[in-house]
Amino acid sequence: MAVDLQRQPAHAHDARVLVTIPSFALQGIDAVRCDVEVSLQSRGLPRICLVGLPDLAIRESIERVRSAMAASGFDPPRHRTTISLAPADLRKHGPAFDLPIAVGLLLAAPPEDGTGTGRGAGREAVGRRPAGGAPPDPARWMLAGELGLDGSIRAVRGAVAMAMLARRLGVAGIVLPAGNAQEAAVVEGLDVRLARSLPEVVGFFRGAAVLDRAPAVDVRAMVAAAGAAIDFREVRGQGAAKRALAIAAAGGHNALLVGPAGCGKTMMARALPGIMPPLEPDEALEVTRIRSVAGTSAAGLAVERPFRAPHHTASTVALVGGGASGVPRPGEVTLAHHGVLFMDELPEFGRSALEALREPLEDGFVTVARAHGSARFPARSILVAAMNPTARGNRREGARGAREQSDYMDRVSGPIIDRIDLHVEVRAVPFGRLSSAPAGESSDDLRARVVAARAVQRARQGPVLNAHLRGRALDDAVALDAPSRALLGEAMEGLGLSARAYDKVRRVARTIADLAGSARVGAEHVAEAVQYRLLDRARECA
Structure with missing residues (x-):
């Protein structure tokens, strides 16, 4: 709803x-339109009322605006002034309204009146002057x-x-x-x-100055130029863990790494974003928007998959x-959206914090x-959790060690x-492997396989990754033959697996079948998937 600049003489002695x-x-990570309406009345004592x-x-x-106006050479308002932030039933927060209120x-x-024409008011024309024509209509420009x-x-x-929001409204x-x-x-x-x-800014809307345009950004080129920070080849050994993380990247699955301190869990987690497909332009824009709302944005576009590692x-x-503050801000699960949320020392996190991750x-x-009110934040990331087998860092042999682990x-x-899927x-890692030259697949090799597997998923089920399939879509994508069903049934009985x-x-x-280039899910794929229910086996044995 654009409202033009209006002068409404209500009475000869009460001009408005x-x-x-x-x-x-802001509502969550979205912006909603909020108009700053300024009404001046010639009658009444000079005061400013903000509603x-x-x-x-x-x-x-109001105090910041007064000081900024005085420092810029503008006289303060000499009228009874009402400033309304519409819609009136929406709570507003933060200092972003300073500029539209002052303008x-x-x-x-x-x-x-003299407001804006006092000493030094000509300073608004500092800089390049427009070539001519009517000044911009302030009702068609969004300010903050x-x-x-x-x-x-x-x-x-x-x-x-x-x-x-401005692009959607067509301002x-x-x-x-x-x-x-x-x-x-x-x-x-x-x-x-x-x-x-x-x-x-005042000079711009009075037709006396030109505001510079922000330089254009090539989103696709910037995303394509992003590279991996850590190469998986730098991780010595750990072939089984690398395989599991490649599956996680291909299907969007959550993973839990269980092992003694110093075995490479953190390094592999940090390498995971490098084997995930590059951000799509709309994903990069959404990540940038989240960081902007949270106040953590670096300069320009987010071109790499987020990696967040909150302390326990x-x-x-x-x-x-x-x-x-009244405005809910995004947390770590949202800042990791489209990327990786790494939670090291998982059992050391507070119980309430962990339970809040269910949704x-x-x-x-x-x-x-x-x-x-409430705010809804996106939180679609790959969780990589890590933990030692026991509180002391490694597991002792025998019944005592098993009890400590449990x-x-x-x-x-x-x-x-x-x-957690995996x-x-x-x-x-033994010393001989640590001292050897790097071996195994590089991050580029793994990323190529992951990208190919995701292309298969997109062709079969659209943009939904395997980890997010539900109901009929899951049944259609995973049509098990008789041997596969029998194997999965035995695992359900033997490990006491839940329906989830x-x-x-x-x-x-x-996902394992997609990485193998297989259209069907066979018994060999189910067998490998069952092997990744390590903690189900441990709890059953305990």
Whole structure:
């Protein structure tokens, strides 16, 4: 709903001016339109009233705006002023409304008022001047930015989400702090202008200055240029674990590595993003948007698969999202979206934090509920968990060692273990293997096989990976013959597998067949998949 600049004389002695500046508010990782409406009335004492469910940071913006206007040479408003953040029933948070509020105040002030025409007000024309023509219509441009007390403009969270909203609404363009330029420029088909100071922006809308455009970004070229940080060939030995992680990458499966300290679990987990397919352009944009909302974005587009490794002391809020600010922020499971979430020392995480992973591991998203509403964050990543066999780091021989291992594993609940597809035992590497030259497949070789397996999945079932198949789609993809069904039935009885674990085995078997180039899932694929239920076997023996 675009509202043009209006002057509405309600009465000869009660002139009113209304200006609307589009901006945005964050809900989860999405932006929603929020208009800043500025109304000036000639009657009444000079004061500013801010309405529309603003938080403390927005209420404080009035003081920042006053100081920025004074430092930029603009006189303060001399009217009774009402600023409304619409829609009124949506809570707004953060300092991003500073810039649209200030611009609305200055554009609403009539020339005879003196606001914006005081000492030094000509500074808005500093820089290149436009060639001519009508000034831009502020009602068709979306603005956001935090004001410094000197009139400078600081970067804000959620610039990518704002840019995607602006493109969807079809506005003329957006004006953002120069610090947000690279991340906002990844949204194609949008006029992104860079704001460095309040006078520049006011001059732009008065037709007295030109704002620089953000440089264009070639998303596909940047993603294609990304490379692996750690090569799997650098990991000595561990052929079985490498095989399991290749299966995880091909089918999107979660994996648990169990082994003594120093056997290479962390190194292999860090190498995993390098064998996953490159990010698709829409995936890269979504990862960039998540980082922008979280305030963790590096310069420009995210071109590599995310890798997140929270410490085992991380709280539930840190893992799944939330916070006390009123606006739920994404947690580690969301920051790892389209990438890898590595949880080292899994049993050392708090029980409540681990149990909070049930929803994201099963459904690929997490819902954070608060008193004033809820936010839903995407959380579709590959979980790679690692743990020692016992709290002391390695396992002793005999009954005592078995009891220590069982007690340590019991710190992780059965439902969480059930949600992990691949349980892999990682053994210590002998000295002779450590001192030998690197051998085995490189990350490039493994990635080629993973990409081929994912292409088979896409041709068979669309964009859904094997790990996420359910119901009829899973039955259609995994049509077992009689020997395969018999083998899986024996495993169910012998290991006491749950219904969820049964489906996990079928999904993993399907991925193993895809890596082998087999259209059918045979007994050999099921047998290998059953071998990856290590902790089911351990619990059954205990």
